[in-house]
Amino acid sequence: MYLRHVGWVGDVEGHGGDAIDCAQVARLLVADGATDDLVPLRGKLHRCAFAKARSGARYQNGFWCFAGCVHDGRTLPDRSVASRVMSAPTELAKTYVPADAEPDVTSRWLAANAFHVEPAEVVDGQVADDGRAAYSIVIPPPNVTAALHLGHALNNTLQDVLTRYHRMKGDRTLWMPGTDHAGIATQTVVEKRLLSDGIKRLDMGRDAFISKTQEWKDEYEAVILDQLQTMGASCDWDRTRFTMDDMCATAVRHAFFELFKDGLIYRGKRLVNWDPVTRTALSDDEVEMEEVEGHMWYLTYPLADGSGSVTVATTRPETMLGDTAVAVNPEDPLAAAVRGKEIVLPIVGRTIPIVEDDYVVMADPDGDAKAQYASGFLKVTPAHDPNDWDIGLRHDLDVINIMGPDGSISDQHGWEDISDEARAFVGLSREDARTAVVDWFEANGLLAEVRDYTHSVGHSYRSHVPIEPWLSDQWYVAVTDDKLRGSALRAQDPTQTPDLPDGVSPRADSTGDGGLRFHPDRYARTYYAWHDNIRDWCISRQLWWGHQIPVWTQLVSVADASPEVSAALEGAELDVASQVTSSWTSAGAAHLARLVTPTEIEEAVCVPPQSTLSRLDRADAALDEPGLVAALEAAGYVRDPDVLDTWFSSGLWPLSTMGWPWAEDFDGAAGLLETFNPTSLLTTAREIITLWVSRMVMFNRYFRGGDLPFQDVFIHAMIQDGHGQKMSKSLGNGVDPRDIIHSHGADAMRFSLVQMTTDTQDLRMPVDMICPHTGETFTPTFVKTPAGHDVAAAIQDSPGGDGRQMVSPFGAASGEVAPNDEMPLARNTSTKFDIGRNFANKVWNASRFALGSLEDDHSGRPPVDLTSARFIDRWIVARLAETIASLEQAVDGYHFNTYADTLYHFVWDDFCDNYLEAIKPTIRDDADQQVVLGAVLDAVLRLMHPVCPFVTEALWPNVSAARSGSIAGLELPPSDLLALAAWPVLDPSLVDAGAVASFERANELASQIRRLRGERLVKPKQRITIHVDAAVGELIAATDGFVETLAGVGTVADASAGDLPTVSSAIAFEGSQVVVSDLTEAVDIDAEKDRLDKVIADLEKQIANFEGRLANEGYVNNAKPHLVQETRDQLVAAQADLTASIAARTAID
């Protein structure tokens, strides 16, 4: 006994009760002798539910249908179909059920370790040529903060399509998987979770917190890797990396050491984007600009000589405590009166200069928004505003920091001239200080005006509070150096960005120059523009989770400095570091010193990893890394507590995952770099072109002699929800790919995503929900968030109308509501994926049909010579050839949607609708045709595999087993696994252009006949008779039954042979009349007249159009000759059809 049909019973599994799986139910039924009974199909079903459903089910269309049946208090959805137990052991289920096939396919791949690849043989640092090209992709490592969403699914599907395609093409193909520790993001999530249990990070201590975070990481890394496998990613799982594992950590340590040693890493007091909540410096890219409705305050500052006052305009009055100048534009008429004067700063009592700087916007009530709000005088606070910092540098102003790391007013961080009046403000939060300062000015009659003012303010992308420009010590990478920025720009393909900015050395023939291409190419300009304005990269983060900076520092007074340090700093400027040669350097470390004040020196010693240390040629080789660290600490050096910016380690990803710099230290890593770096492609979203792509290019080129990290960059579209909003974690409108896989299957998701991937920027995905109570799909209720976004309400009512409720994925993601038994979590779905599901089912059924026709063994026979094959066989092979060529072109150009569309129409239209239909009358008795069918089906599965790996792999054993024989000129070597099978290769001589042309004509005739049948509502089984002239008769004969089969023609009669039937209709085809009879007993004369009149009118319109075009001298003289000729031919054809139609019409009257 065997389960023939597998339908489904909706999503009733996993919601409590004693579920049993369908196979078990089937066995029970079979044991009962209930062979003609139903079995539940998909996944699991409640025992009681099953029994009740059975009683209410209807038998319909050969199936038992549970649609609308109420059981266990639930109404089964429309598609709830169960099936009969059949006694046909080899047949496949009637419907493709992804949930049944996917786990099995995945385990076959994993068992075979199908995606593992060994690097090429490397001799003397060179890859030995064995005729195989290398193809490699490193995965953009997902953050271990949360599960993957649809954007990841899209990105990874595209990578998998390319990976599988190249693997089938015979390339040595590596897709390197891994995850990113995502410093700030992960630490924030973990801190939040701990805080909800009342635990504070600072109370736990660093080690305990890190191990807690490690647990979180392990959990989410497992989820992510499982998601990737569930969606079919063919990564080399043996090589799975993590940005903080030993291999990557070694790379990070080594890279840092090299840059430090080369003077490209430095430390200095700089204004950073400070997040006072997470107490962390953010890079510019981590700051989000938000429009804020605030005020512009106008403060009056008295002149020191008592001759009057000036009024400054500010949005941040609290920072006035740190003002060290007032600036005015030298062009401003107001400037003359105050030139050379000084101000006494209110509250503080500090005397500060008035400086002239053309940065200052002059007041102009009719000017732009800024000028309208300007007063002409600008308070200058170098320690608390980046623009003021620049003004300060130009005018050599004092820098007075008045805030602590928490953003409160403080006199402990560089504010020394504090007055008694000002002391009252110390300790206030920046918000309270703002109010207090404004109040003070008002109370003292110095507040000139307050106006409402909307402006954009930088906010932390983590804590969402306004960032504070704040003065602190940070580590920087000098990316503005030509060796980094210049190299990133020179990497660009000159056809995409021909000119380089000033200060960048020109491209040379050096390795990697000009080799980086963006797709679509507009993104080359995004990359370029960013580097044009790049600033040095702040890489220190005040976090615990990450790579701790491998530098030990110590402050010493100038008087106590060691002789080596003093010597190194001889004549050095303040804040400029010098290399020191010391006992540390002879042990292999790098040693820098700089004057931080005229009397204080900061020494910094960078320790390389042990693996680097052991390879250095150094004087004191006895000290290993732990020994060196111990010695440093004994000498009073303290390790910098900060960690590196996450992008520092991800910037090394294409190197670190391949074992750089010491691959031989790690099992299986030797040779990876030589074989696979530069990688072939990076696919990513456009928002990280700057954050990530740029850094990988700079690092890879710097450390690998100019080699690029990858040759091509493909930027994919961003998925938006049904309201045109970006799907994002913070909005909570993301969709878990597992939800889509659950409702549609992995292939359906993949195919649909690939089919949506055009080179546009955005794609919209309206999302529905599945009710966990009833299994129904419904459109959720949306609400507006305070920020104005449309999101699904956290709690949704069951569409059943029975008062039951559920939690929407948004509700769960936003933390608004936690799902429970009463209110379970709903899954998302989207009808956008129907196309993929239907397609997977189509190929499944086409295979079922074909397999049923491939019962004979032809393996002993010589290869089929296609030139003597039937017309339809020659045609399908010609179409196969065209399809293979189109697919290859599409993949090579990253035209993913073209790949999907080409595949879809070849499989559905050509293979199923035309070929399979056409061969039905002959396939049983035609051995050659069986060979062709088997070969084409085999090829179809291969071509589909990169996009739909599961359904094709699931079918593969059956198809491999059933097909036999071969076609001369079509190479389809056997393989146990489809994933490892070869891409089809077809001899171009097999393309019969004549067959393709004849097919077009015959198909047009068949379509016209079907159209007539459709209009007449002719029964499908009704065989009709057509009466044709000699030319059409020849076409019908040449196409070997195609027209008869596809148009339901029983008899083809010679129109010239005798009397035409009186009851008939006529079609104009290629200028002749095709008379159709035996449609029905009686032809409706009036309907026939109307139909022909419509055809005639339509042809007349066309003819007028063609004649008009040909009467236009401009067209005839200027258009390309072949186009003019084409129009002439069309005119002639239309005229002939018109004549034929008129003749038919006349005959009726």
Added chain:
RNA sequence: GGACCGUUAGCUCAGCUGGCUAGAGCGCUCGCCUCACACGCGAGAGGUCACAAGUUCAAGUCUUGUACGGUCCA
């Protein structure tokens, strides 16, 4: 403020260097339980290609401007 993308059928989208009567899937209408597939088969309806001007023999496609929606960077 700068840059980029989008606006084509009810919905989601194709339409390459300007040239067939502007296409697809879903949805809709009609007919079909045709022995692979109702997640199917056959047929059909449905579009002033956002708006305005320009270039051209010819514009959905090129240019300029406007409007609306979106993204990124300041």
